[in-house]
Amino acid sequence: MNKTLSRLGLAMRAGKIVTGDEIVLKTIRSSEAKLVILAGDASLNTQKKFRDKCGTYKIPLLIGFDRESLGTSIGKPNRVVLAITDQGFAEMISKPMGTMSEVEYIE
Structure with missing residues (x-):
C-alpha cells in the first residue's frame, strides 16, 4: 500500500497528476486521464x-x-480525487492495487 502512495509521489514530481474536481473531470472528458483515483472517504x-x-x-x-x-x-493537503495522465504511471499504480481495491471499468 505504501509503495502505491510513493508511486503517486513520483508521478506528481514528474508532472503526471492533476487534482481537483473540475480539472480531473476535464482530463476525463479529453481522455487525457489514464487512471482516476478517488478517496474512499x-x-x-x-x-x-x-x-x-x-x-x-x-x-x-x-x-x-x-x-x-x-x-x-x-x-x-487533503485530496479527494486525482487523475494520472501518463499510461506508464497509471499501470505502475493500478497493477498492485487490483488485488486490494476496486479498479473498475463500467459498461
Missing part, C-alpha cells in the same frame, strides 16, 4: 459523479485510501 455524490464519468469515457477508476493519505502522498 469521498461523498457518495462525488463517488457517483466520477463513477459515471469514468464509465462513460472508459477510464479506469480506483477507489481507495483516504483523502489525507492521497494528499500527503503528492505533497498537498
Whole structure:
C-alpha cells in the first residue's frame, strides 16, 4: 500500500497528476486521464459523479485510501480525487492495487 502512495509521489514530481474536481473531470472528458483515483472517504455524490464519468469515457477508476493519505502522498493537503495522465504511471499504480481495491471499468 505504501509503495502505491510513493508511486503517486513520483508521478506528481514528474508532472503526471492533476487534482481537483473540475480539472480531473476535464482530463476525463479529453481522455487525457489514464487512471482516476478517488478517496474512499469521498461523498457518495462525488463517488457517483466520477463513477459515471469514468464509465462513460472508459477510464479506469480506483477507489481507495483516504483523502489525507492521497494528499500527503503528492505533497498537498487533503485530496479527494486525482487523475494520472501518463499510461506508464497509471499501470505502475493500478497493477498492485487490483488485488486490494476496486479498479473498475463500467459498461
